[in-house]
Amino acid sequence: MKISSVETLYCSAGWRNLSFLKVSTDAGLVGWAEFPENHINGVLSPLVRHLGQQLIGEDPRRVQPLVDRLRRASWGVPFGAVARSIGALENALVDIKAKSLDVPAYELIGGMIRDRIRMYWSHCGSYHVTNWKDLGVPRITSLDDVKALGRKVRESGYHALKTNLMMFDKAEPYMYRPGFAGGSGDPDRNPTRAAIAAAVDQMTAFREGAGADIGIKLDINFNFRPEGYLRMARALQPLDLDWLEIDNFSAAAVAQVRRGSRIPIASCETLSGCRQLRPYLEQEAVDVAIIDVPWNGILESMRMAALADAFEINVATHNFCGPIATLMSAHFCAAVPNFRVMEMDVVQVPWTNDLITQAPVIEDGHMRLPAGPGWGADVNEEALKAHPPVATKH
Numbered sequence: 001m002k003i004s005s006v007e008t009l010y011c012s013a014g015w016r017n018l019s020f021l022k023v024s025t026d027a028g029l030v031g032w033a034e035f036p037e038n039h040i041n042g043v044l045s046p047l048v049r050h051l052g053q054q055l056i057g058e059d060p061r062r063v064q065p066l067v068d069r070l071r072r073a074s075w076g077v078p079f080g081a082v083a084r085s086i087g088a089l090e091n092a093l094v095d096i097k098a099k100s101l102d103v104p105a106y107e108l109i110g111g112m113i114r115d116r117i118r119m120y121w122s123h124c125g126s127y128h129v130t131n132w133k134d135l136g137v138p139r140i141t142s143l144d145d146v147k148a149l150g151r152k153v154r155e156s157g158y159h160a161l162k163t164n165l166m167m168f169d170k171a172e173p174y175m176y177r178p179g180f181a182g183g184s185g186d187p188d189r190n191p192t193r194a195a196i197a198a199a200v201d202q203m204t205a206f207r208e209g210a211g212a213d214i215g216i217k218l219d220i221n222f223n224f225r226p227e228g229y230l231r232m233a234r235a236l237q238p239l240d241l242d243w244l245e246i247d248n249f250s251a252a253a254v255a256q257v258r259r260g261s262r263i264p265i266a267s268c269e270t271l272s273g274c275r276q277l278r279p280y281l282e283q284e285a286v287d288v289a290i291i292d293v294p295w296n297g298i299l300e301s302m303r304m305a306a307l308a309d310a311f312e313i314n315v316a317t318h319n320f321c322g323p324i325a326t327l328m329s330a331h332f333c334a335a336v337p338n339f340r341v342m343e344m345d346v347v348q349v350p351w352t353n354d355l356i357t358q359a360p361v362i363e364d365g366h367m368r369l370p371a372g373p374g375w376g377a378d379v380n381e382e383a384l385k386a387h388p389p390v391a392t393k394h
Helices: 044-053 063-072 080-101 105-109 126-130 143-155 193-210 226-239 251-260 273-282 298-310 323-335 381-386
Strands: 003-012 017-025 030-034 117-121 160-163 215-219 243-245 265-267 288-291 314-317 339-344 361-363 366-368
Touching: 003 044, 003 381, 017 044, 017 080, 030 080, 030 323, 044 080, 063 080, 063 298, 080 105, 080 298, 105 298, 105 323, 117 323, 143 193, 160 193, 193 215, 193 226, 226 243, 226 251, 251 265, 251 273, 273 288, 273 298, 288 298, 298 314, 298 323, 314 323, 323 339
Parallel strands: 117 160, 117 339, 160 215, 215 243, 243 265, 265 288, 288 314, 314 339
Antiparallel strands: 003 017, 017 030, 117 366, 361 366
């Protein structure tokens, strides 16, 4: 069996596009992966195709030797976009190998430990502010709406939710996100008193709506520096958050926040591989290490999880994308021993499950993987064509 072609395909997911990788073989088997690139304006696609061309004519079942070759070919730029492109190719090769053996992908990484995967409702409320028209959901404009959404999470059977910082101090609601280009808030990433007060009010509303038994998490991304994260954590401490999620490329800075916070700290979702994760573990920077399976590749993700396990740290998945990314993340969650929880965007465009040939079953906030080899589903190319990609501002 030889790799005959490497292609990238796209479709609209409302306000953003989803990017898929298709690796075909001369034996008729096809491997699929999904590689999120909407924050960097599609720059992963040419990298994925360029690196993929180096695999034409190779046996796709030799996953580790091929991935190692790509890494050795890119030692000068081992992290970031290159690592994410290699991760996409690794995932597609794993899909092919599992199909060639007629087994689910999780059998290649040790076998299934759990058949019901615990998930939390991610971007809860956030998309109701920014993308409610695309998603066909009610707009959130007040804390009363936040409270009502918390009740909906509980009634839907999810054990936990995660949100981002919403602001209601202007005529139109908006997201507080100075850590991102074009985002609102102090561009020097100093938290205003209004933002801290809004975070307390928002999480209080979620707690009142969801009740005491539902976990609540707040993701404040790259929006502050350590001093700002600490001020936010201290203000939120009485609300019993599951975790405060932060991003920073300094392990020492994240460790400083963890030492000064009574709220558990989750981080690491943007890191590439064991080499970038290691200092966060050595410096005791996190309570939960978040791993992105589409970006890292499922084999490297398992190595990262094993490294975290050696430090008695549980792992969660970073998963904000489409249905193939969700399946890849779920196979990792099914097999990893030190599992905490899987992230899931519950609110998505109506055609999301049309994009794959077999959707997973989700009941009471838990996912059951579809039966079948590989990821358990392929991409429905006709559905992609029915929803062509849109122009984006990212």
